[in-house]
Amino acid sequence: MARNQRRWLDEFTGEPGRRLLRYLAARLVDPQQADDLAQETYLRLLRVDEEAVIREPRAYALRVAANVAHEWRSLARNRLPHGSDALDVLEDGSSPEQAFEQQERMERLNRALETLNPNCRAVLLLHRRDKLTREQIAATVGISVGMVKKHLAQGLAVCRRFQAGGDES
């Protein structure tokens, strides 16, 4: 059992997690859908054994959310006539709509970054774009690791707020 549980969660920790997370992210673009998905995920998190969630909370929560998204998609697909593979195309993120959404999201994020103060923006770019660790950034920029974390959280929050509120410029 423990091994299966591991595997179930591993999908969200290693490289495969990025693909699953991308799948999930595509289902969060529509605000109504994001609300519904969060609501159902929340209810399921209330039902499951808290101790199991606490062991690996991030992987667990993402796993449950991905399961919900997947179930809803499966249900939608089952209602389609047999042989229809329109939704399969959607799944691998290569449909025109999805490519468009992805591009829109990148543009919004780029615009959000421009509103950040220069240090915060530099730290975020060094970490996300350039893949430097927090320690490397601290040494490079000449600030403490704690300050790096602060910049990262602040930068992410501004990006989120920028998208949630439409515009902040």
Added chain:
Amino acid sequence: MSGGVDKATAGVIEQAADWVVRLHEDESMPAGERRAFVAWLRQSPVHVREFLLAEADWLALEGVDAERVTDVEALLADGEANVVPLRGSASAPSVKPRRRYRGIAGLAAAAMVAAVIATYFVFDAQPTESYVTALGEQRSVVLPDGSVVELNTQSRLDVRFDATHRDVDLLAGEALFTVEKDPTRPFRVFSGDVEVQAVGTQFNVYRQKEQTVVTVLEGRVAVQQHAASPAAAPEPVELSVGEQAVVQAEVTLRQSAPSRGKTVAWRQRRLVFEDEPLANVAVEFNRYNAQRIVVEGDALRAREINGVFNADRPEVIVQFVMRSRDVEMIEVPGEEWRLVGPSAPAE
């Protein structure tokens, strides 16, 4: 959308961003912090939503400024220019660290290319696919052939498909199978030493501690119990619509199934009991909930229950049982309800 976000949401956004950054640290998070994070998630669906969205953006930020037009050094110099007047001091200390940056950036670019390549290969179909549900969780899965499996709480399923067979191992729990027709590849479900074979049909398999219950909702299936030697194995039992097989150690009982509604009620998280001993009722509720029902006293354990219950509301059945004057209840919140009743039937 206009006017930005309200104050409360802005606060949640900040908390979510903070959690995501902390959750992505290289070292694992201390237990106390993990506990605090779970408590935060369980406070509100809005927290869950903002956590999910922050995770999505954190991932997307990897792809930001892909052409690398933003010069980080210029930004840092800019930042310093902003900082200097405030501090009223010179900016000398950061000259040396900045020179180090170019080398690190080169390495980082190479690492990123490796990461991007790696993500392209990981999602290929695997020979064995495992599906697991946690306590109280239910999910449905579409298999590669279009068959659908609905998994009930605390279940584990391994799926192995090849050119000649569609094999599924039910390692624990309960599943409802809706099988696509494919005469060239039989669909087989294994539950311990019990094999259920179908062509195109719908059936439910519930693996319990000491027996497996197979119920047919559509079409026909063959149920075969395997033994150590083929000679000792009982004959396969054929079931059709409305029939059920209860397979215990070396005995297969064939009987008429309860109504279809009762068999698949679990999909709506409903528990249906007809003259079911309270001990079994407790087992069923405990499949879905962390706080368990414990029943003590033989007469109470045997007391028969009838009715339809919500699997997520064990407190309802507890209240129901407590209406009898001879039952005492001790609750340990988060752990159990202990129902203590008489051992012998009342006179």
